[in-house]
Amino acid sequence: MYFEIKDLQVYYRAIHALKGISLTVNKGEIVALIGGNGAGKSSTLNSISGLVQGQSGIIIYKDEEITGLPTDMIVKKGIIQVPEGRHIFPKLTVQENLEMGAFLNDNKAQMEEDMEHVYQLFPRMKERRTQPGGTLSGGEQQMLAIGRGLMGHPDLMLLDEPSMGLAPILVEQIFDIIFDINQTGTSILLVEQNAQMALAIADRGFVLETGEIVVSGTGQELLNDPKVQAAYLGGESEQEKLQKGDYYF
Amino acid sequence: MKTILTKSSKFGVVAGIILIFSEMINLSSTLAEILEKLFTGGIATKDVIIPFYMGLVTGLIVFFTTFAFLKKQKSDRKNSFLHGLAAAIIISLVSGSLISVLNIILGSYLEKGKDVRVYLEALSPDVIRAFLFQTDVRHAVMNYFLSTFLGSMTALILFWLSQKTNQPAKTIRGLARLKEKIQVGRIFERYPAVKTISILLVIIAILTLPLIVNAYTISVLGIVLIYAIMGLGLNLIVGLSGQLVFGYVAFFALGAYTFGLLTAPKPFGIEMNFWLALLISLVVAGIGGFLIGLPIMNLRGDYLAIVTLGFAEIVRILINSNLMADYTGGPQGIKNIGQPIQPSIFERYFGKPLEDNVWFLYLIIFVFLLILYAAFRLQYSRTGRSWEAMREDETVAQACGVTTSSYKVLAIVIGAAIAGAAGALYASRNTYTGPSEYAFMVSVNALAVVVVGGMGSIPGTLLGAFIIKGLPELLRDLENYRMVVFGALLIVMMIIRPEGIWPVKRRKLSVAPESIEVLKEDLKP
Numbered sequence: 001m002y003f004e005i006k007d008l009q010v011y012y013r014a015i016h017a018l019k020g021i022s023l024t025v026n027k028g029e030i031v032a033l034i035g036g037n038g039a040g041k042s043s044t045l046n047s048i049s050g051l052v053q054g055q056s057g058i059i060i061y062k063d064e065e066i067t068g069l070p071t072d073m074i075v076k077k078g079i080i081q082v083p084e085g086r087h088i089f090p091k092l093t094v095q096e097n098l099e100m101g102a103f104l105n106d107n108k109a110q111m112e113e114d115m116e117h118v119y120q121l122f123p124r125m126k127e128r129r130t131q132p133g134g135t136l137s138g139g140e141q142q143m144l145a146i147g148r149g150l151m152g153h154p155d156l157m158l159l160d161e162p163s164m165g166l167a168p169i170l171v172e173q174i175f176d177i178i179f180d181i182n183q184t185g186t187s188i189l190l191v192e193q194n195a196q197m198a199l200a201i202a203d204r205g206f207v208l209e210t211g212e213i214v215v216s217g218t219g220q221e222l223l224n225d226p227k228v229q230a231a232y233l234g235g236e237s238e239q240e241k242l243q244k245g246d247y248y249f
Numbered sequence: 250m251k252t253i254l255t256k257s258s259k260f261g262v263v264a265g266i267i268l269i270f271s272e273m274i275n276l277s278s279t280l281a282e283i284l285e286k287l288f289t290g291g292i293a294t295k296d297v298i299i300p301f302y303m304g305l306v307t308g309l310i311v312f313f314t315t316f317a318f319l320k321k322q323k324s325d326r327k328n329s330f331l332h333g334l335a336a337a338i339i340i341s342l343v344s345g346s347l348i349s350v351l352n353i354i355l356g357s358y359l360e361k362g363k364d365v366r367v368y369l370e371a372l373s374p375d376v377i378r379a380f381l382f383q384t385d386v387r388h389a390v391m392n393y394f395l396s397t398f399l400g401s402m403t404a405l406i407l408f409w410l411s412q413k414t415n416q417p418a419k420t421i422r423g424l425a426r427l428k429e430k431i432q433v434g435r436i437f438e439r440y441p442a443v444k445t446i447s448i449l450l451v452i453i454a455i456l457t458l459p460l461i462v463n464a465y466t467i468s469v470l471g472i473v474l475i476y477a478i479m480g481l482g483l484n485l486i487v488g489l490s491g492q493l494v495f496g497y498v499a500f501f502a503l504g505a506y507t508f509g510l511l512t513a514p515k516p517f518g519i520e521m522n523f524w525l526a527l528l529i530s531l532v533v534a535g536i537g538g539f540l541i542g543l544p545i546m547n548l549r550g551d552y553l554a555i556v557t558l559g560f561a562e563i564v565r566i567l568i569n570s571n572l573m574a575d576y577t578g579g580p581q582g583i584k585n586i587g588q589p590i591q592p593s594i595f596e597r598y599f600g601k602p603l604e605d606n607v608w609f610l611y612l613i614i615f616v617f618l619l620i621l622y623a624a625f626r627l628q629y630s631r632t633g634r635s636w637e638a639m640r641e642d643e644t645v646a647q648a649c650g651v652t653t654s655s656y657k658v659l660a661i662v663i664g665a666a667i668a669g670a671a672g673a674l675y676a677s678r679n680t681y682t683g684p685s686e687y688a689f690m691v692s693v694n695a696l697a698v699v700v701v702g703g704m705g706s707i708p709g710t711l712l713g714a715f716i717i718k719g720l721p722e723l724l725r726d727l728e729n730y731r732m733v734v735f736g737a738l739l740i741v742m743m744i745i746r747p748e749g750i751w752p753v754k755r756r757k758l759s760v761a762p763e764s765i766e767v768l769k770e771d772l773k774p
Contacts, residue, residue, distance in 0.1 A: 051647060075650035083648055089641035091753075092634075100638045103631075104650040145645075152649065 001060055002027045002187065003156055008057035010043050017043045019211040020057065025156065030178070030188045032198040032219065034232060035208035041191040042084055044208070045158045048189075049081040050074045061156070076104050078155030084191075085164060086141040088148070090134025094125055097133045097144055101151030110153065118147040121177060139170035146177065156187045163194045175201055195232035199223045207232070257318060257336035261343025264314035264397075268307060268348040276733075280306045300392050307348070307393060308400030315340050315404035330409060337401040345397040349390040356386030452618075459610040467606050469722045471678055474613045475671050477714035480698035481624045481707065482667030487696065488705035489633060490660035491640025495554040496561025497695045500665035502687040503537045504530040504672025506568060506577060509682045512587030516575060523589035527616075527673045534669020535662050542658035549643075561692055569684035582683025586676050609678055616674060620667055624707055627663070636660055637705070668695075694718070701742060703749025712751050716742075 003025040010018040018040045025031045035041050046052040048059055050071040059067045066074055080101075089097050098118060102111045119126040122143045128136065133144055142162055149157055159178065163171040171194065179201050182188050192198035199205050202219040207228055215228055222228050271277045281302040288302075315337050322336070459467060479501060486494045507530040511521045521529075545556050568577045577583070588605070589612060596602045603611075627633050638646040639653050647653050676682040694717055702713025721735050742750065 049648060051644060070652065071647045072650040072652050075648070081648045083644055087642050087645040087648075089638050089645065091641055092637060096634065096637075100634065100646070100649050100651075103635060103638075148645075148649070 004060045006058040010055045029203045032202035032205040034195040039208040040211040080152040080154035081158040082149040084160035088133040095129040101148035257339040260318040261340040264344035265347025304396035308396040311397045311400030312404045315401040319408045337405040341397040341401040345394040473718045476718045478671040480710040482664040484710045486664035490636035493554040494557045496557035498691040499561040499564040500534045500668035501672040504534040504669030505676035505682045507533040508673035509583035509586045530673035531669045535666035538662040538665025542661040546654040703752040706753040709751035
């Protein structure tokens with residue numbers, strides 16, 4: 001098995017954030033994990049990458065159990081997370097940000113190769129490489145965050161809401177790039193609120209609701225699923241949602 | 250016209266209150282003394298204040314107030330010279346009468362032979378001396394009015410001159426243009442030889458300095474350098490790894506006491522070799538850092554500050570306590586701490602051995618340069634980079650594979666070890682160490698060194714040490730008010746340069762050889 005989660009449960013003190021979810025990612029796939037706020041999407045990614053500890057369940061990567069390993073071990077194995085909300089190092093230059101992405105990579109030649117690859121994907125980053133990361137625009141910061149993830153030479157990339165707070169045109173660009181990255185052989189587990197875009201590029205998708213997977217299927221199936229349409233693709237008007245009372249922020 | 254009247258009288262009241270206040274706290278006469286010293290070459294007598302200098306101080310205060318008023322008026326709307334004149338006269342009259350009222354009240358008491366101190370205990374005899382210029386009330390009042398009037402008139406004339414010639418703005422613009430033309434940084438980058446030579450020159454200057462300055466300057470330089478060493482250590486913790494450690498003095502004390510116990514005849518009588526003891530103090534402080542680092546590595550920000558603050562207090566109280574008196578000397582501290590023996594090489598070169606304080610300053614410079622080098626290497630190493638990443642964003646640093654908790658402890662350990670070395674030097678320099686030297690203020694000063702200079706910037710830290718420990722010495726003439734003035738200066742500095750005096754400049758470093766080519770392209774004229 002390339003990557004599999006079995007019955008993953010996460011508690012934050014009394015809050016039961018993940019109530020036993022199971023999912024798989026095959027080599028070379030894009031898998032989308034969609035759901036509303038507080039559904040447990042980020043918790044899933046954080047417990048895969050080891051940023052959240054103390055979960056129960058089993059996480060298997062390349063036929064090896066990685067549950068509970070510290071983050072640096074997981075990064076070393078090639079699972080790289082790009083945290084949500086454009087987390088970059090604002091005072092470090094673009095180049096230094098990218099170098100931090102290759103922190104555990106001792107192979108300098110490969111690092112330079114990765115850097116070239118990132119610069120090819122994001123020519124903008126090359127222009128601005130001596131500029132502090134904090135001076136970039138929102139879209140550029142997201143690109144930098146993804147670029148930094150790529151510098152870790154990922155085999156499986158965990159993307160946490162890459163479209164968050166970006167203009168529609170930038171969202172499209174970002175998703176194009178995610179697709180390109182996938183084409184070069186990197187598997188991707190994508191967490192998104194923008195279900196439309198995510199499912200459009202995803203091979204398979206899972207819908208999370210309050211810590212549980214409620215629907216799963218291929219990207220196309222989910223796009224056409226009436227329940228998913230209703231809840232995430234704007235099938236209902238805002239007014240109807242308010243009346244039914246399941247509208248939450 | 251009416252608005253000018255009210256506005257300028259408001260400014261006059263402000264100026265008057267400043268005048269009264271600075272006389273009440275005796276600041277005016279202190280300033281007058283300093284001015285007198287400056288003009289007469291340091292032969293001012295303590296008891297007599299010449300009215301001229303007292304008037305000069307008063308005039309200066311009114312001068313600045315009037316100038317501020319005129320500047321504010323200018324931004325409001327266009328006003329004629331006559332308006333300005335009227336305003337200046339009003340300001341001088343109002344402030345002059347305010348300060349005169351005080352003088353008349355106190356003066357008439359004195360003339361009747363009553364001592365005002367009976368009613369106002371806080372006033373020192375200096376105050377009364379300052380009030381009256383040591384003349385009678387009428388003369389004093391005349392003098393005050395004259396100086397406030399001259400002050401505001403000078404302000405008016407200067408303001409109009411600067412308006413007509415546009416002078417300060419022109420000069421500043423000219424300087425900025427000059428700075429652009431010269432671009433020191435680029436010269437360094439383009440000609441590395443220039444950089445090497447200038448660094449060598451600076452080192453030579455530092456090395457010859459102890460030989461030519463007097464004993465007082467040597468002791469100031471020593472303390473400045475010890476604080477610079479501490480600043481370098483704390484900069485690693487606060488500036489680079491972003492952990493607000495507030496009780497830095499604890500490690501300083503650990504180093505000093507370890508060194509003291511190892512080299513003093515009492516209480517243990519080990520009297521170890523200087524260098525070995527220095528090394529051991531460094532290690533002990535480092536171990537102290539490790540022990541305190543372990544439980545706090547998961548704390549952030551305020552909590553970390555509080556815990557380390559508590560730790561520093563525990564250390565201070567322990568070394569002060571009777572419980573530990575057999576080992577630490579209690580409140581009396583440790584006396585006769587060993588100093589290193591001067592190597593004979595100096596005697597061979599200079600014909601006679603160097604004075605003890607000069608030789609010790611060289612020693613401090615030596616240790617300082619070693620630690621400076623280490624700090625530079627650390628900052629631009631992989632470890633330094635991961636500290637910076639952690640400071641910027643801990644979650645992402647972790648997601649990049651930085652084991653944040655161990656790097657945090659590492660920062661504290663190295664920073665603590667450096668503080669230990671500084672403490673050992675300090676103890677050896679004074680040949681004494683006692684609990685009173687490790688008060689909370691030392692931590693605050695060390696932190697101020699880092700913050701004022703610019704967090705995470707090594708040259709900034711050195712500059713900060715000069716400002717925090719050197720500047721108060723320069724201000725020593727102000728006596729008790731130097732801390733007031735010093736505090737005001739710090740506030741002004743932080744308003745003008747909120748990122749510190751010498752903030753970090755991101756290094757233009759590239760890995761990809763191709764990028765270096767592009768960079769070279771950029772640097773071509």
